[in-house]
Structure formats: C-alpha cells, structure tokens
Amino acid sequence: MAESLHFQDIIGQKEAIAHLQNALRTGEISHAYIISGEKGSGRRELAAAFAATLQCTDRQEADGLLEPCGHCRSCLQSQTLNQPDIITVLPQKENKSGALQVDDARRLRDDVQIKPYSSEWKVYIVPNADRMNVQAQNALLKTLEEPPAYAVILLLAEGTEGFLPTVLSRCITLRLHPVEESLITIELEQSGISHESAILAARLSHGNPGRAKRMAEDEEFLAFREQAVNLLKKVPVTDTYTFLQAAGTFTGEKFDAFIDLGESWLRDLLMVKSTGRVDNLIFQDESVYIKNAADILSFAQLQASADAFDLAHRRRNANGNDTQILEMLLLSLRSSWRTLRKVISSES
Known part of the structure; x- marks a missing residue:
C-alpha cells in the first residue's frame, strides 16, 4: 500500500x-x-x-x-x-x-x-x-x-x-498482527477494487493489507485466479495426465495460492449448501455453478473435500513435493465431486 x-x-x-x-x-x-x-x-x-x-x-x-x-x-x-x-x-x-x-x-x-x-x-x-x-x-x-x-x-x-x-x-x-478480512475488503473497495476481487484478495492475503492490494491489482494474479477456477470447475471430468500438468505449474507461492483458492471455493459450496443463499459468496461471478453444484453434492462429499485439503496441508508441512501433493488433492476432489459431471455437461 x-x-x-x-x-x-x-x-x-x-x-x-x-x-x-x-x-x-x-x-x-x-x-x-x-x-x-x-x-x-x-x-x-x-x-x-x-x-x-x-x-x-x-x-x-x-x-x-x-x-x-x-x-x-x-x-x-x-x-x-x-x-x-x-x-x-x-x-x-x-x-x-x-x-x-x-x-x-x-x-x-x-x-x-x-x-x-x-x-x-x-x-x-x-x-x-x-x-x-x-x-x-x-x-x-x-x-x-x-x-x-x-x-x-x-x-x-x-x-x-x-x-x-x-x-x-x-x-x-x-x-503487528494479521488484519481482519472485513477491514481489508473495505479498504480495497474504497480504493476502487471491485467487491468480488476485494473479498478474494482479502481472503488470500491472510490478514496482510499490502499483499491484498498487490494481488487485487496484479493482472498475472487475476489470470491465475481464472486458470485455477476453470480447473476447479472441471475437476470431475479432468483426466489424471491433465492434473499432473496443472500440478507441475502450481508450485511454490502458486501452490499456496491454489490451496487458498480451492478452500475458498469449498467455503462457497458449503455456505450455499447450508443456507441456500448466494449473496455472500467469494466467487460471486460463479454463483450459478456453485448453486447447482451445492444442490447436488452431499454434506459427506463436502466433508471429504475438506479432509482432502487438510491432508494436503499436513503433507506440505512434512516437506512433501508440491506437484505430488497437488495431484493427489485433485484426484481426491475428483472422487468426491464425481456427481457434478451433469453440471459440467449442462454448461458445455
């Protein structure tokens, strides 16, 4: 800032x-x-x-x-x-x-x-x-x-x-301590950042206002976000080789960013599943897909997804290989989200 x-x-x-x-x-x-x-x-x-x-x-x-x-x-x-x-x-x-x-x-x-x-x-x-x-x-x-x-x-x-x-x-x-997401979101919006981008950047910044500002204004990050969302949406119909290719590009800081994006995506699914509302989503531009997906996925499937992210964190903390960890995460999500194939086919 x-x-x-x-x-x-x-x-x-x-x-x-x-x-x-x-x-x-x-x-x-x-x-x-x-x-x-x-x-x-x-x-x-x-x-x-x-x-x-x-x-x-x-x-x-x-x-x-x-x-x-x-x-x-x-x-x-x-x-x-x-x-x-x-x-x-x-x-x-x-x-x-x-x-x-x-x-x-x-x-x-x-x-x-x-x-x-x-x-x-x-x-x-x-x-x-x-x-x-x-x-x-x-x-x-x-x-x-x-x-x-x-x-x-x-x-x-x-x-x-x-x-x-x-x-x-x-x-x-x-x-200095991490800042509340809501405060960072307000600051970003006041500087001209869109509501959705502000919420996402605040979420991924882990309470760091400067990092949030950089992400919200970084065209490369916005392109990365689009790439990651497209991958998350197509997880149920993506083959293992494509997972391996994607995992090979999401290493280092991009690994952390993808995990954060994925957990934010899962957070939106759980919110809609629990409340039926789409007015407070991080990925507001994907509200139609998220609503349809949340209607199909069971709480057990969503819990299995959360467990997969937790396992990815544990493997990373144990100094595991980023590419292998991400590939295993994507395979686990594909297994949990297999019932979403009909949503993807209807969008195609």
Whole structure:
C-alpha cells in the first residue's frame, strides 16, 4: 500500500497505534523501537506516521488520534520525503539481504552524534533490521545503549528472531498482527477494487493489507485466479495426465495460492449448501455453478473435500513435493465431486 503519514490511514494494528499515541501524548518517547510484521503489514506506514507526527510542530486531534497537521514546515518536508531529521538508513552497497552492513551501522552511529538540523528529534528508520549480521548489530549496540536525548531509532523487521538479545533488551517491540478480512475488503473497495476481487484478495492475503492490494491489482494474479477456477470447475471430468500438468505449474507461492483458492471455493459450496443463499459468496461471478453444484453434492462429499485439503496441508508441512501433493488433492476432489459431471455437461 502507498505510504501514509497519518495513523488513521493504517488498517488495523490498534495495539501498536495505541502505544505510539500514548508516547506522543505523554512525551515518553523511547529511543529505540522494533516494529515487527510481515512485508505489507503496515510497518513502514506506522513508522512514517509516527515520525511525521513526532516532528510536527502543530499536531492535530482527528478521530481520537494525534496526527501531523500537514501544513507546518516539517510536515511539508515529510510529504516530499525531504525532512532532514527523518532519515531512512539504507546500505551503501547493495546486498541480497537488503540490510545494513557493519560499515553502514557505524555510519549511523556517527551520524547520531550530529544534532538535529531543524527539529526537536532526529528519527532514523532502518528497513530489514532483523537481517543485520552480528557485526552490524554490535556496531549499532552502543548507540542503543547510550543514545543522545534527541535520537529515535525505528527498526523495521519481519520478526525478532534475527536480533541479538542485547539489541532486543534495549528496544520496545511493537508486533503487528494479521488484519481482519472485513477491514481489508473495505479498504480495497474504497480504493476502487471491485467487491468480488476485494473479498478474494482479502481472503488470500491472510490478514496482510499490502499483499491484498498487490494481488487485487496484479493482472498475472487475476489470470491465475481464472486458470485455477476453470480447473476447479472441471475437476470431475479432468483426466489424471491433465492434473499432473496443472500440478507441475502450481508450485511454490502458486501452490499456496491454489490451496487458498480451492478452500475458498469449498467455503462457497458449503455456505450455499447450508443456507441456500448466494449473496455472500467469494466467487460471486460463479454463483450459478456453485448453486447447482451445492444442490447436488452431499454434506459427506463436502466433508471429504475438506479432509482432502487438510491432508494436503499436513503433507506440505512434512516437506512433501508440491506437484505430488497437488495431484493427489485433485484426484481426491475428483472422487468426491464425481456427481457434478451433469453440471459440467449442462454448461458445455
């Protein structure tokens, strides 16, 4: 998602926002925070909103939140990424991890000693901080132990496992959590995404707003979705060789995406079977097929399908082969859905 400078634009993350809001209101600002969450979870947006609000000289109250005013000198500079006292620290030399190396950490350590240019605070935002090696973390440690009064260091991370215990003990850790599907759906719809695409992307994002946004706007994903739905619809009449071919293309991230799509498809079948309603389907454009299929399939057949997905998850967790797992899943679904052949023949 696009970077925001306002807390109110961050989806979910009430606990982390509440902590930073309390710090802003009381003036009890820690000198080091770890903001931990998946890529796309909002960690960068949270850091940007906190930094902008901290530096703002005319903070405003909006919907119960302290926000940057948007018109003071600091805010205008923040909006164009030119605030001299909000510094994103990137490695000088490219590396696979994208993390600071020991020379970069020393550079940050030296820069911290220089007083702010025009603000009360000097804020450092460090992406991929959990990927710093031991040498880089040790070089940063002295700054974390004895920071100048004006320094605030925001370490952005996917998790905390990569940090040295000595680094963790000197930081306040804010953990970002998966966001409710409904909140992500609303946000996507407000950005112009169709209702059906928003629901599906929110479902497949596993609570990650950034991932949902990328999927909803990705033409390749939309093409993949169409391919996967066509395969699911034709499972009862598809031969084993075609299953093997399809399974060979759905590996890695596509394996996970296909499983998510398949379970969402099954969820729609179960919902219609249980309620008879089609107004809250994820696959709304396939409502006619899903209604006809749900009328034919028994609860026992649908339970067998759910069991097949559960088995696929267990095999994947046991480091099974993606292609073999998916082929076995499709064969199991074909056995469970064999009575749907009449639905497919009527559509042809």
